[in-house]
Amino acid sequence: MRTERALVGAGKAVAVAAILVWSLLPIAFIAVSSFKPGQDIFAVPPKLLFTPTLKHYAELWHSWGAFFAGLANSAIVTAGATALAVLTSTIAGYAYARHAGRWMQAGMAGLVIVRLIPPIVVTLPLFPIVNALRLNDTHLVLIVLYATFFVSLGTILMRTFIEQIPRELDEAASIDGAGRLTILWQVIVPLAAPGILAVSVFVAVYAWNEFLFAFVFTATRAKTAPLVISEMIGSIDGVDYGILFAASTVQLVPVLLFVIFMNRHLVAGLTAGATKG
Numbered sequence: 526m527r528t529e530r531a532l533v534g535a536g537k538a539v540a541v542a543a544i545l546v547w548s549l550l551p552i553a554f555i556a557v558s559s560f561k562p563g564q565d566i567f568a569v570p571p572k573l574l575f576t577p578t579l580k581h582y583a584e585l586w587h588s589w590g591a592f593f594a595g596l597a598n599s600a601i602v603t604a605g606a607t608a609l610a611v612l613t614s615t616i617a618g619y620a621y622a623r624h625a626g627r628w629m630q631a632g633m634a635g636l637v638i639v640r641l642i643p644p645i646v647v648t649l650p651l652f653p654i655v656n657a658l659r660l661n662d663t664h665l666v667l668i669v670l671y672a673t674f675f676v677s678l679g680t681i682l683m684r685t686f687i688e689q690i691p692r693e694l695d696e697a698a699s700i701d702g703a704g705r706l707t708i709l710w711q712v713i714v715p716l717a718a719p720g721i722l723a724v725s726v727f728v729a730v731y732a733w734n735e736f737l738f739a740f741v742f743t744a745t746r747a748k749t750a751p752l753v754i755s756e757m758i759g760s761i762d763g764v765d766y767g768i769l770f771a772a773s774t775v776q777l778v779p780v781l782l783f784v785i786f787m788n789r790h791l792v793a794g795l796t797a798g799a800t801k802g
Contacts, residue, residue: 555770555774556774558766558767558770559767559770559773559774560575560577560578560579560581561575561577561578561767562575562576562578562580562767563581563766563767566766567766581765581767581768581771582771584765584768584771585768585771585772585775588768589757589768589772591748591753591756592750592754592772592775594748595748595750595751595752596750596775596776598664598747598748598749598750599732599749599750599751599776600779601664602664602667602668602671602732602749603729603732603733605664605668605672606668606671606672606675606729606732607672607725607728607729607732609668609672610671610672610675610676610679610724610728611679611721611724611725611728613676613679613680614675614676614679614682614683614724615683615709615714615717615721615724616709617676617679617680617683617684618679618680618681618682618683618684618685618686618687618717618720619683619709619713621633621680621684622683622684622687622690623687623692623695633680633684636676636681637677637681639677640677640678640681644674644737648738648741649741651670652741655742660742661742661743662742662743662744662746662747662748663743663746663747664747666742666743666747667732667739667742667743667747667749670738670742671728671735671738672728674731675724675727675731678724678727679724679727679728682720682723682724682727683717683720683721683724686717686719687713687717687720690712690713690716690717694712694716695708695712695713698711698712722787726783726784726787729783730780730783730784733779733780734780735749735751736751736755739751740752740755750772750776751776754769754772754773754776757769757772
């Protein structure tokens with residue numbers, strides 16, 4: 526029995542290690558290559574020992590100023606979309622968690638169906654509407670689209686978290702004279718913080734890296750970092766992989782730090798909820 530458990534444990538460890546290598550190796554290659562001299566990036570066999578250089582980052586700063594403007598646009602859009610998605614998902618999740626009924630169940634099923642629709646399906650029909658409203662090439666159109674695309678998943682997550690909060694807390698606050706909004710913001714939101722953090726992570730990562738909507742609905746003023754990176758790949762002067770990898774690394778760092786920071790709070794919140802009571 527012990528031998529079988531040991532084999533199962535070893536198998537799981539090998540599987541996890543394989544997944545980590547498969548996922549992290551390309552990212553590590555890009556990050557390390559951004560510090561390599563150009564001639565060493567694709568050297569065969571790969572050069573593991575090299576003199577690090579910041580040349581590619583300096584060239585990125587001087588040659589692709591639009592990339593850093595794109596980073597600023599990405600930050601604005603990501604912050605706006607995250608805030609809007611969290612706000613609407615929390616309100617909707619509270620409504621679905623506290624009000625049962627046939628129509629509410631149908632609405633929840635509709636949210637699941639909407640979440641399954643590929644973004645490309647709605648992109649072209651939306652273009653004339655966005656153009657008529659004169660929202661093309663604005664931060665607002667991306668904020669609304671990104672938030673809308675994740676409201677369904679966010680609502681489902683928030684309903685799950687809020688359903689775990691005892692209704693007696695709502696009733697006690699109501700007896701004390703609190704209204705619905707007061708109960709939501711002062712009772713529900715603090716206890717559902719892990720769910721809010723989870724929704725924030727999903728939306729922020731998606732909005733920071735999204736390409737399709739940004740490609741269709743922006744051109745210059747609201748162009749995001751992924752679009753500028755795509756321009757580097759399609760440059761008529763050829764692809765400078767050192768600069769490309771430097772840009773990819775810079776674009777990766779903020780969202781990676783955000784996920785790591787939020788993950789600490791997510792674990793702390795979930796642990797506190799599990800040990801409470």
